[in-house]
Amino acid sequence: MWLRQAFVVDPSQNLAVERDIVLKDGVIIEIAQNLQPEDVRAVLGLSNSEQIPQVNAAGKYLFPGLVDAHVHLREPGQEDKEDIRSGSRAAVRGGFTSILAMANTKPVIDQRALVEFVRIQGQRAGFAKVYPVAAVTKGFKGTELVEMMDLFEGGAVAFSDDGQGIQNSEIMRLALEYAKLTACPIIAHCEDNNLAGQGVMRRGEASARLGLRGIPASAESVMVARDVLLAGETEGKLHIAHVSTKESVQIIKKAKKLGIDVTAEVNPHHLLFTDEDISLTATAYKVNPPLPTRADQEALIEGLLDGTIDMLATDHAPHTWEDKAKPFAEVPFGINALETALAAVWQGLVAKGKLSIQKLVELWSLKPAQRFGLPAGMLKIGAPADMVLFDPDYKEEISAANLESKSLNTPFLGKEMQGFPVMVWVDGKLLLENRQIIDVKN
Amino acid sequence: MKWKHKDLLDLDVLQAEEIEHILHTAGPMKEILQRPIKKLPTLRGKSVVLLFYESSTRTRTSFETAAKILGADTTNFSVTQSSVNKGESLLDTARTLQAMNVDLVIVRHASSGAADFLAQELRAGVINGGDGQHAHPTQALLDLFTLKEKLGGFQGKKIVIVGDVLHSRVARSNVLGLKKLGAEVVLVGPPTLLPAEMNYLGVKISYDLDAELPGADAVMALRLQLERQQNGLFPSIREYAKLYGLNLERIRKTGKQTVVMHPGPMNRGIEIASDLAESPLSVIDEQVTNGVAVRMALIYLLIGGASSDVA
Numbered sequence A: 001m002w003l004r005q006a007f008v009v010d011p012s013q014n015l016a017v018e019r020d021i022v023l024k025d026g027v028i029i030e031i032a033q034n035l036q037p038e039d040v041r042a043v044l045g046l047s048n049s050e051q052i053p054q055v056n057a058a059g060k061y062l063f064p065g066l067v068d069a070h071v072h073l074r075e076p077g078q079e080d081k082e083d084i085r086s087g088s089r090a091a092v093r094g095g096f097t098s099i100l101a102m103a104n105t106k107p108v109i110d111q112r113a114l115v116e117f118v119r120i121q122g123q124r125a126g127f128a129k130v131y132p133v134a135a136v137t138k139g140f141k142g143t144e145l146v147e148m149m150d151l152f153e154g155g156a157v158a159f160s161d162d163g164q165g166i167q168n169s170e171i172m173r174l175a176l177e178y179a180k181l182t183a184c185p186i187i188a189h190c191e192d193n194n195l196a197g198q199g200v201m202r203r204g205e206a207s208a209r210l211g212l213r214g215i216p217a218s219a220e221s222v223m224v225a226r227d228v229l230l231a232g233e234t235e236g237k238l239h240i241a242h243v244s245t246k247e248s249v250q251i252i253k254k255a256k257k258l259g260i261d262v263t264a265e266v267n268p269h270h271l272l273f274t275d276e277d278i279s280l281t282a283t284a285y286k287v288n289p290p291l292p293t294r295a296d297q298e299a300l301i302e303g304l305l306d307g308t309i310d311m312l313a314t315d316h317a318p319h320t321w322e323d324k325a326k327p328f329a330e331v332p333f334g335i336n337a338l339e340t341a342l343a344a345v346w347q348g349l350v351a352k353g354k355l356s357i358q359k360l361v362e363l364w365s366l367k368p369a370q371r372f373g374l375p376a377g378m379l380k381i382g383a384p385a386d387m388v389l390f391d392p393d394y395k396e397e398i399s400a401a402n403l404e405s406k407s408l409n410t411p412f413l414g415k416e417m418q419g420f421p422v423m424v425w426v427d428g429k430l431l432l433e434n435r436q437i438i439d440v441k442n
Numbered sequence B: 001m002k003w004k005h006k007d008l009l010d011l012d013v014l015q016a017e018e019i020e021h022i023l024h025t026a027g028p029m030k031e032i033l034q035r036p037i038k039k040l041p042t043l044r045g046k047s048v049v050l051l052f053y054e055s056s057t058r059t060r061t062s063f064e065t066a067a068k069i070l071g072a073d074t075t076n077f078s079v080t081q082s083s084v085n086k087g088e089s090l091l092d093t094a095r096t097l098q099a100m101n102v103d104l105v106i107v108r109h110a111s112s113g114a115a116d117f118l119a120q121e122l123r124a125g126v127i128n129g130g131d132g133q134h135a136h137p138t139q140a141l142l143d144l145f146t147l148k149e150k151l152g153g154f155q156g157k158k159i160v161i162v163g164d165v166l167h168s169r170v171a172r173s174n175v176l177g178l179k180k181l182g183a184e185v186v187l188v189g190p191p192t193l194l195p196a197e198m199n200y201l202g203v204k205i206s207y208d209l210d211a212e213l214p215g216a217d218a219v220m221a222l223r224l225q226l227e228r229q230q231n232g233l234f235p236s237i238r239e240y241a242k243l244y245g246l247n248l249e250r251i252r253k254t255g256k257q258t259v260v261m262h263p264g265p266m267n268r269g270i271e272i273a274s275d276l277a278e279s280p281l282s283v284i285d286e287q288v289t290n291g292v293a294v295r296m297a298l299i300y301l302l303i304g305g306a307s308s309d310v311a
């Protein structure tokens, strides 16, 4: 396949320029400027009479497939919200070709058979590549470590009790220590349960005004501080999920200066919404960690630009509409994000000049691929052809009719957004065309 | 004035003139309450549902009395009698009420936003009878009515609200109303129950009751939920009463014939001493009477429409 005149953005090669790309057998076999049909025939080994399948990509960007380090697919156990198939289709529709599936399913992913189940379900579906994250503690109880080596051999790429924080500091210390056997990072969901209490949004004037119980910023920041100290002491590998406070950013920055092996992610909703956007009936905005203040948001964007925060991640957390059709305090936390996140960041940050396209791709493809050791994040010759053709002008209304996810809990529902993937390939196989998933039979 | 709101969820969306209009309408309603036969045909054929997820005999009875005097049919959909106990969701309850074609729903619920949620789901009008820590607009309106009767107006009047402001929907709604009508409001309580985020209200915050009492035209004590002490928000009931409890001796520091209010039910000897609650300064019983009058006014304005005159 010959992709012509795409504007290729690949930070791994410092590339942001028009190029032609040739694929064969799921792999990129040529990247060059202005290829001629005879060049393409030569690399593909086609005779002069054979047609070259080609795509005209002029005016569009080509990114390496995005990698999302934080996705909740709900299978096994809560398939009414999402399953591995629907979630990995939604991922492709959103431009993600590799995703990390969190372990807080029912049951939680704390045994090898379960890790293998998630991995194999991902392969059966055949859309985005699904990499399982295994639990840190058995049953998410926060008391005993899982069999990390066995889970690693079963396909886990990281360990996390995401969905809840590990309250016992000694268990967290042991996890960071023991996980060194696997070289996988521990992904920390930083939340002190006592400080968070029964809170449902960030504590501050907005929560006071709405009469909603507040979660103080410290509920996250004290755990970020604890975990980087433990990572320093153990020389373990730590990844901080969904950073949302300015104090967390300061702590991570300091930790990196000290040489601690820590990376961090930020979710688009924390960059684009604040606690002031919440109203009592807007339950789609209820998320954990809660939407930050304006000052936090500025610190998060600064941290993203100066390298303190390493990557973007969606924290895609689907919930059914009836889960969310309740008073604010009673609905579950979570935002459905895979199919809107890229457009949201495009419109909210890139189009406004706050984030360069190169940086966007680095944060959402190269960096997470590197941190979690995935074969992704670059468009080099020989690399798997996981690719996104992105049209910055494409507009779409977010609606139940076009979402692939089983759930609709997005603040963007009913709104028009701009900047979407129009073609997506995974291992060279075209899975999205004209914003429609191409069904595969495996 | 033409009434244009379908619901009453809080005072934030009302103009000062609209609040005045409610208080004005409550005047003749209070007169009706003094009559030997308290029954009007005004709302005959209208159905009012009382949907109380938190038990509050006082508030429910006040609304029920108000609706009945105006001639409406009332239905109690309270916790013990309905499917609420069987775990039916608020959404399904709303669907049921919609199908029953009721005219007005009065809701009390432990979750902030429950009234807003119902108002969004229902064609019927909704009156918020108290939602979580968010709002209690009818309590605020009856307090405003009482204050207006006692003080004549709000301009230049100093109102001190003391207690657990953080968790109080009564305090929130009162401050919104008092500010709109031009009163000076001071909030008093310990820092744990009056944290910095309450500055959103844009009124003075103080930890020192005795320093704020001088010049106060009215003092409102808030009900203290005793479990706050168990949750560590203050060290003891004893220390709380010492620092923030109202009593007759303390109220003399205002240097005025101060109006003393409490939304009830009282924890006597904690936020208010009996000597003060039973004194002529206390308007606590009148607040109850005024509650019925104000709720009559609201029900009338919301579903009385262009029907016959009130008085």
Ligand SMILES: [Zn+2]
Binding pocket: A162, A163, A164, A189, A241, A242, A288, A289
């Ligand atoms: Zn989390």
